[in-house]
Amino acid sequence: MVTACGAQEDDGETAKQVTMNEQQATDRAEQIIHQAVDTMSPKPTLERTGPATIGPCIARDDHGPDDRLQVTLFYKLTGVPGSEAKNLVLQARDAWLKQGYKYNSSDEEDMSGPFPWVSMRTEPDDFWMEGITGVVDRAKGEGLATLKVISPCFLPPGKATTADPAAFETPQTDDPATRRALGHSSRIYDALGVGSAPTQPGEGLSTVREEFGTSVHHTWSTEPLPEDERVRALARVQEYFQSAGWKVRHMPTLEGTPAVVAGHPEERTVVQVAASTTGAVRVAVTTPVNGPSSSADV
Template sequence: MNEQQAIDRAEEIIHQAVDVMSPKPTLERTGPEAIGPCIARDDHGPDDRLQVTLFYKLTGVPPSEAKNLVLQARDAWLKQGHKYNSSDEKDMSGPFPWVSMRTEPDDFWMEGITGVLDRAKGEGLATLKVRSPCFLPPGKASAASAADPAALRTPQADDPATRRVLGHSSRIYDALRVGSAPTQAGEGLSTVRSEARASVHHTWSTELLSQGETVRALARAQAYFQSAGWSVRRLPAAHEGIPALVAGHPEERTVAQIAAGATGAVRVAVTTPVEGPSYADV
């Protein structure tokens, strides 16, 4: 997939919802540029991969119709065979519903959101968002596809690097102080082998959080890294204006990435070299 193909597919998904709506809204493009960095990398691609994210406000209809537009988007996407990322019946039955869905098998993620304009009157503004999977810019080769077919494998449970990466994941979980979600496709443990070295990679996601909960959880994670002596860098906001975190262990070459996801979950990725120190030395 390239940038134009990602944009075309995202716009197709938007129109699958909008073209069947009644009353018919006007699409008003908003938000950041369509192309941007892939922050929460969980499939071992290189650092320069990209993502497309499209935001549209649905304008030109009465604010009282915002709820119905989001519900119509959900129904249209379900009719297309798309799947829920999450479903909260309380959210969907309230005056300001929100839905998170994904396409299969190409894994575009979309949201229908009802922004609050007047809570007392039940008036809102419907917004649709679609985010593409990560893809490489022109002329770049995937690190995973260029490697030996056996480059990706499940590491051994008693491997020192596995114990090390799981130990770090556990401490990050404790620092975030929020629940974890069931393991999703593409998450879990794997070993990545390149020409230079092999690394163990562990990815997981939290439960769905509000924006405020996400901000506080990331602040707790940053405080933990700083207290433990990690070097910490805040990356440009990837979702809802919330910066992502990248932290490096001072002795190991272990790297942790924490970023707010499009669905409301926080995504965590920890990578450590196989030839690093033993778990007892961490």
């Protein structure tokens, strides 16, 4: 969901390691919330809601260990008339812009409508936040403003660090594992049935050497999609995995739509497909270099 530990930038350098702990991540997320709310008029009441604050890093865009965590804060802005929801979201956007934070995505038509939504991120620490206007009464233009902040992925204290940067290599395109990873990505692309986005930092092909073996990773994203299209795309890819004999399970996500995690019964290839905070669907294919040759090598 965010570019964090161990991701590769376009120039081949590894991204900055995230070294915060849970309390630091929570404190920073709270600070971002209050930067948006403290100067609002009328003054809302913050009502925390949603899942537990600390959770696993879902739909990772990099190659960090599985035990990394993320902090997520959800707040409803209550105690004000429903007609003020739009105004509160726009005030949050303006307050974050004054802090120097950047748009992650925005839609001018949506922002000018009765129920605006905005997605932004901080620099350089890469927290992502959303201001959302939920519909309460569409005819009257009444809504409920919600703010959400998501931290970068980080390792809890006492855990091993990510692989040494020297472990990340660019794989050979004629390598069987690389062909296998790209073949699976191609079939997943066909199953999703939506367009792909330009390669982002932290995406693409890489080979990672770790103590438990060497793997080829291929990560990529679709173009941003409306929520209903994301749900249908994830349903199509789940149907593909099941029809092809993959073992499929679901993981809860902050976006509400569960991520699809699929394991190939013979290759030990694992695929994660999940909705992102950007509105895109992110795909991560991991296959062992010493996996079996199969019909997937195309």
